[in-house]
Amino acid sequence: METQRRLRATVENTIEYLPVESLETIAERLGVPPEQVAKLDANENPYGPPPTVIAALATLSDLHLYPDPDQRRARRALAEYTGAPFDRILLGNGSDELIDLLLLAVVEPGDDVIVPVPSFGVYLSRPPLFGARVVTVPRTETFTLDLAAIEQAITPRTKLIFLASPNNPTGNLVTPHELERLVRTGVLLVVDEAYYEFAGTTLQAFTDRYDNVIVLRTFSKWAGLAGLRIGYGIFPPHIARALWRVKQPFNVSVAAQAAVEAALADREWLMERVERIRRERERLYAALLRYPFLRPYPSEANFILCRVHDGRAHELHAHFLRAAIVVRRYDDEWLRDDLRITVGTPEHVNRILEALDTFPA
Template identity: 40%
Template sequence: MNPVLSHTPSTSLIRREVAGLPRYDPGADPDEVAALSGSGRVIKLSNNENPFGVSPAVSEAVRKALADGVSRYPDPAGRRLAEAIGRSLDVPADRVVLGNGSENILELLCRAVLDLGDLVVTQAPGFSLHETFPRIMGARVHKVPATAEFGFDADAWRDALAASPKLVFLANPCNPTGAMLDADELEQVVAALPESALLVLDEAYGEFARSRPGYPDGLEALRGLDRPWIVLRTFSKAYGLAGVRVGYGIASDETLIQALDRVRTPYNVNHPAQEAAIAALGDHAHLADTVRRTALEIARVTDRLSEAGLSVVPSSTNFLFIDTGHPADHVARELHRAGVIVKAWREPGYETYIRASLSTPGDNDVFVRCLTEICAKDKP
């Protein structure tokens, strides 16, 4: 026995808000799936990553940043990146906050804003961290369900917002469904917000939806609105920088930015990540090509799965929410045997759904074939 390690559990030390939390589920481990399938190659569709790679300018920026050395701390404010974002979006750099992924900013918002017992309103089905971070702070969470067709339920949102939440997390497009609110639906949410509520508009997948008819650019919709708000975006998805972790927020006022600065970890975005994000932001052609190729695959795979009799939520993102008609955990395990990783959805009411991000056409064809075979085999 290693004498340094204790066998006495620390149960009594853990806050009750934390003790009852589920651990974040990133999806199955690729090495374990490779061993299970006996295949040297795994198709990973569980994390909504970009299969088309980063801009060549990003690769060069990271190479140069590493060549410059990593023995010094990065700029804690990320000034060059904040200024680049500001120029791109026509906002002051002092209204930009940077994070180690946009979920880092979600956590900072909860730490800065929420008191014990405060109410948070968000979507169902929804991104798990929109619920987890508030619960860590001892807040209450009310989840507004989508309609049966995964659309916007205006009455349900109006009722939820009438209960005076302090924070409202709204993802547009929605993760995991891929559905989006149109301009009128977003306006209905904004109009129903209590004056004391902070609206957090999570646009992690906004780049994929921005060219679609009816999609409202959240920053343009909220710009100039005389109330507190913040729009969150990320470089992890459409820009392909998931491995270096850079997200950002644009806030209504400098006071909110200053509060987030007080609770964030110093140097929360490393130097190569800052340089990569600046380069990615400048390559408009690469982003447009990624969005175009993704939309083509979303349409093609949706058609093929629908033809096979599976129910697929229309998606404006890089992933699909699919009703398999079977327990999602079972379907996911069977896909693991074929070397394919998806996210089995365990949120109550959606236990037959999987979320699958799309990859290259060849990988997507393997996924469609395996999924349809599994679902057909398991029909009663």
């Protein structure tokens, strides 16, 4: 009792977002060497970064100095990569941090944040910590946005709408037409393009035309740098200014800032791997369609959501685990019957298919 009273009520009551386990923890639990584990539960990129990025990191100097609080070199590289103005770009310690910074800058206690569900769990777990209420709006059968329902859910207290495109975990895009309609509500729209490079299409043009559209991106997926925690956003000027005020001065490390420059300088290497993953995604999708107990959903990202019939999703998850394959399973009401499989190397895909062949039908 005593210790509980020291905590804020929102911390006591908030939904806990359970991050995936580390490779080491999983390997230890399964009793196999880490290199035998196919870690396909967090949409990481098995190819990692190019050798040039590793070389740039190995030769970093001045590590006794704090990183550039203005992130100038990394922002210049990102301005060149995205075509967005330097002044409207800001980096975070992962795009996760940018989500927190936005909430910090924008919501007052009692405000609403709208999340079309199912979507990325962080959109549900973080807003209550800032005093905001999460209003979930179910997507349609095929996971497209229910625009009328979103519009109906908007009140004067609505501060943000989170729109992942491609959406995690459903893999589908927000269309320009859908975004156009939501822009007219005047609510600040967070278009989270964490998987942009795998989709090859972006809604970034909206950030030039409207002051209520934000685009978030990350180096965790396409650039194979999840471990360094690098996210960035393209923000309307007034939001960018607010974020500079609320962010910690040294939120992005020297290593992360250097990796941005090096990765963008070697984008051909990276995009060649992105292309391989896209090819494997199509091969895996076509193969999954052939199992009568599965229903894969088309995906524009580096993962495939797959419905498992007859309430056997958790059983299949355990079956994969026995083969040292880790995929994402869910306990929530929307995704209980689904598994999300990260698309890895051709060998990963082969292992998935071999395991499926021995799943008792």
